Amino acid sequence: MSLKVYNSLTRQKEVFQSITPGHVGLYVCGPTVSGESHLGHARPYITFDVLYRYLNYLGYQVRYVRNITDAGHFEEEGRAAEDKVSSKAILEKLEPMELVQKYTNRFHWAMLQFNNIEPSIEPTATGHIVEQINMIEQIIADGYAYVVNGSVYFDVNKYHKDFSAKGQPYGILSGRNLEEQLDTTRDLEGQDEKRNKADFALWKQAPPQHIMRWKSPWGEGFPGWHIECSAMATKYLGKQFDIHGGGMDLQFPHHECEIAQSTVCNHAMPARYWMHNNMITINGKKMGKSYNNVIKLSELFSGNHPLLTQPFHPMTIRFFILQSHYRSTLDFSNEALQGSERAFKRLWEAYQQIPQIQIVAETATQPELDVQCRQLAEVMDEYMNDDLNTAKVLANMFELVPVINGLRNKQLPLDAISAQTWSIVTSQIKKFIEDILGLKWEQEGGDKIEGVLQLLVQIRQSAKQKKDFQTSDTIRKELAALGILLKDEKDGTTSWSMD
RNA sequence: GGUCCUGUGGCCGAGUGGCUAGGCAGAGCUCUGCAAAAGCUUCUACAGCGGUUCGAAUCCGCUCGGGACCUCCA
Numbered sequence: 001m002s003l004k005v006y007n008s009l010t011r012q013k014e015v016f017q018s019i020t021p022g023h024v025g026l027y028v029c030g031p032t033v034s035g036e037s038h039l040g041h042a043r044p045y046i047t048f049d050v051l052y053r054y055l056n057y058l059g060y061q062v063r064y065v066r067n068i069t070d071a072g073h074f075e076e077e078g079r080a081a082e083d084k085v086s087s088k089a090i091l092e093k094l095e096p097m098e099l100v101q102k103y104t105n106r107f108h109w110a111m112l113q114f115n116n117i118e119p120s121i122e123p124t125a126t127g128h129i130v131e132q133i134n135m136i137e138q139i140i141a142d143g144y145a146y147v148v149n150g151s152v153y154f155d156v157n158k159y160h161k162d163f164s165a166k167g168q169p170y171g172i173l174s175g176r177n178l179e180e181q182l183d184t185t186r187d188l189e190g191q192d193e194k195r196n197k198a199d200f201a202l203w204k205q206a207p208p209q210h211i212m213r214w215k216s217p218w219g220e221g222f223p224g225w226h227i228e229c230s231a232m233a234t235k236y237l238g239k240q241f242d243i244h245g246g247g248m249d250l251q252f253p254h255h256e257c258e259i260a261q262s263t264v265c266n267h268a269m270p271a272r273y274w275m276h277n278n279m280i281t282i283n284g285k286k287m288g289k290s291y292n293n294v295i296k297l298s299e300l301f302s303g304n305h306p307l308l309t310q311p312f313h314p315m316t317i318r319f320f321i322l323q324s325h326y327r328s329t330l331d332f333s334n335e336a337l338q339g340s341e342r343a344f345k346r347l348w349e350a351y352q353q354i355p356q357i358q359i360v361a362e363t364a365t366q367p368e369l370d371v372q373c374r375q376l377a378e379v380m381d382e383y384m385n386d387d388l389n390t391a392k393v394l395a396n397m398f399e400l401v402p403v404i405n406g407l408r409n410k411q412l413p414l415d416a417i418s419a420q421t422w423s424i425v426t427s428q429i430k431k432f433i434e435d436i437l438g439l440k441w442e443q444e445g446g447d448k449i450e451g452v453l454q455l456l457v458q459i460r461q462s463a464k465q466k467k468d469f470q471t472s473d474t475i476r477k478e479l480a481a482l483g484i485l486l487k488d489e490k491d492g493t494t495s496w497s498m499d
Numbered sequence: 500g501g502u503c504c505u506g507u508g509g510c511c512g513a514g515u516g517g518c519u520a521g522g523c524a525g526a527g528c529u530c531u532g533c534a535a536a537a538g539c540u541u542c543u544a545c546a547g548c549g550g551u552u553c554g555a556a557u558c559c560g561c562u563c564g565g566g567a568c569c570u571c572c573a
Contacts, residue, residue, distance in 0.1 A: 029573075037573090044573045072571090175502060176569075225571080247573030252502095254572090277573070278504090284565055288572060323522070324512060329505080329566075336511045339523030346522090349536085391513050395521035402538065411530085411538045469532060476534075487536050495536090 003058060003385045005243075006327060008251060008274040009173055013387055016273065018242050024055050024062045025241030027233045027271065029250055030122070032069040033103035037110050038294035039317070039332060040247075040280045040287040046318055046438075047277045047326040047388075048245045049116040053436050054384055065236045066119040067229060068107075070100040071126045071212055071222055096212050100126075110297045113314035115438045121236050125228040129214045132223045132231045135265055136202045144264045148193040150205030150219035156198040159260050170198070170260055173274060174252035200257050202227050226257035233270060234262060244271035248278055249286075277326045282307075284331065295332070312337050315441060319344040322390040322437055343398070348441045349497065350401040351433055353408040359422040361415035369403070370417040376400055377428040384436065393432055400425060409490050443498050453479075457486070457494045 003016040018024045028048045031037060045066075055062045111118070125132075136152055139145040145154050160170040160178050170178050178198060201224035206213040213220045233241065239262075246255065255274065262270035279286045282293050295305050303311030320340035324330045364370035376396045383392040403425075406412035417425075433439050456475055463471040476486045483499035 031573080032571085041573050047573095171502095174568075177502075248504095249568070249572055252568060253570085279567070279573075281566075286567065286572090290570090290572070320511085325514095328512080331511070333510075335509095335523080339511060341523090343522045346536095389513080391521080395513065398521055405537050406539095409530090409537050464532085467532075473533070480535085485535065488531080488534080489536085490530075497536090 003054075004387055005273055005275055006387045007272075008276050009269075009272075011175075014273070016242075018060065019240065019272065022059070022061060024060045024243065025237035026052060026055070026062055026064045026243045026245065027229070027237055027241060028064070028066045028119070028244075029229060029246035029254070030066040030068050031103075031107050032072065033100050033107060034072065035103060035289075036296045036298060037103075037107055038287060038296045039300060040294065042110075042114065042297065042317060043280055043321055043326070043330070044245065044247050044277045045111060045116055046114055046321050048275075049114070049438060050322065050390060050436065051243075051245070051275070051388060052117060052119075053438055054388065057431070057436055063121065063237065064117075064119040065121045065123065065233065067232050068100075068104055068122055068124045069228065070097075070104065070124045071129075071228065072225075097126075106298075110314075113297075113301070114318050115315070115440050117438070123232045123236065125223065125232075126212075128228060128232050128235070129223065131235055132227045133203075133216050135227060135231045135234070135261065136223075137217065138265050139202065139261060142264055144260075145202055146195065147218055150221060151193060151201060152203040152218055152224075153194050153199045154202055154224075154257070154260060155195065156200070156260065157196050159264065163260075163263065168259070168263060168269065171256065173256050173259055176252060176256070200224060200226065200253065202261070226254055227261060229254075230258050230261040230265070230270065233258075234266060239266035239270070240268040241271055243273045243275060245275045245277070248276040249288075251276055278329045280321075281329050281331045282333075287332065308334050308337075310334075310338075312341065315439060316341045316344055318437075319347075319394075319439060322439075323394055325387075325389060325391050327387070344439070344441075345497075347394075347397055347401060347433075348439070350404045351429060353404055354426050354429070357404070357407050357414070357422075359407070359414055359417065359419045361418050362420075364416060364418040364421065365413060366416040369412075370421050373400060373403055373417055373425050374421045377425040380428055380432055384432075390437060393437070397429060397432070400429065453484070453496055457496070460486070461494065 004013045005016050006012070007014045026048070028044065031041060048064075048066075052062055052064050136145065139154065140147065140152065143155075144159050145152050156170050156178065163169060170176075203216060203218055203221050203224055205219055205221045210222065212222050214222060233244070244255070244258075251274075259270060262268075279288075281287060282295075285291055285293060287294055295307065299305040300308070300312050300317060301314060303309070316337060317340075320337055321330065323340060323343075376399050380393045380396055383389040383396070386392075403412065403417070407414060407416070456479065460472045460475040463469075463475075479486055479496070485497050485499075487495050487497070489495055
């Protein structure tokens, strides 16, 4: 069975076939680094990280490009707009690159916390002004853009007319009808410069107070909203590449505009597969800046938010996200996250037990269980192939958890399943947990703490032997207060886990 | 108003025309010096009303509810 992905362009699941055998070009819309990332931002980057990991696992060599949008209408919270034009000293003024650097750093830090693999190329919009200008010039030369007062607009009507005939009308991705669009588009600033309401800016003339500006053939200004992705995707992945990903809210207008621009320049639909993740919601409503309901990642990690009763580990959030399908909305709540925290802990602790379990039986004494385990493990690949159904993969893992724990705690005989099955089960679990789903759990402390704990466990052990339960219970209780749980195992040993 | 998605048990969530999803929470039991953990068992479902079908939570229609996009947005 081969990988199938849901293609937003065709609105159906399709078998994935790369343009160049063995290679995949993947472009994912990255963050706008004018502010701190929130929980909603975590979803696409985790989703496409899993896609990237899975494609790698399938043997593809993937070039994963994820941009940083660092050009635009930036302001820092709390800083007045007058900053930009005032005669303040340079160090007192808002320096756009400083702002952008700050949030880029934070974004990278968050990605690291989530155990997301870095993209192959992470191009910035400001680093590709030249490419964007070139692209705009080409669009103008081809007659699909016009210049007004130092700004350049894309002529959507002309594009729509010409390319509908070629099977690529404007609206092909989002299923929109341009004719209907015209009346429903809201009034925006600078609307009167456009020939048509549906037209969009490729280049905007910078008003005097605009702090980010570059010289261009049309005067000083800054690139439009959509051109950076077209320019950078073309530069690093070619005129047509395999997969373009991003949040569903980018489908229109962002990706639609990208398609139009790139198609004019490159004479090809830029990406063959368009994949969109759904939104994270709070109380059923999309989490978003304009809804005023965001929970920043830093707040999630620290627990410092009115809706949170505790901090949440990045891996809890990753697990939470992977427990649902990426194309469904995912409703956030403190309670749901607590559930994920406990679930992930149980999964991880079972996973940690695997090396302690030695199975040598050639034949299983419980053949039904044996077959069941094998199937649960083997079918995980099929679930991933079915449009990345991480929820089902995890469900199967949880069906295997009682088997692992049962073997470890002697509630199941060690020969219940065969060594061969055990090997399949354990290698599948390891492969999926670590390599594909990218889950991990690092215990803090290091060697020294480990040594101290071992000593305490030994002292407690001998106290227990002398039936000095007061001492043994005190040790356990005090450690528990520090967030370290001691567990007396069936075989007489004591294990511990930290929160 | 236009386009589209969605409504699953206390909560979060998969899912397919016929077979227990799974997790968290709850209940009982086993193990245990106690505890924790673990194991076993167990309770709450498919918004409503029609229709298609031998059979539908799963397909169709209607009603009601929720949401997304149409504007920066992951």
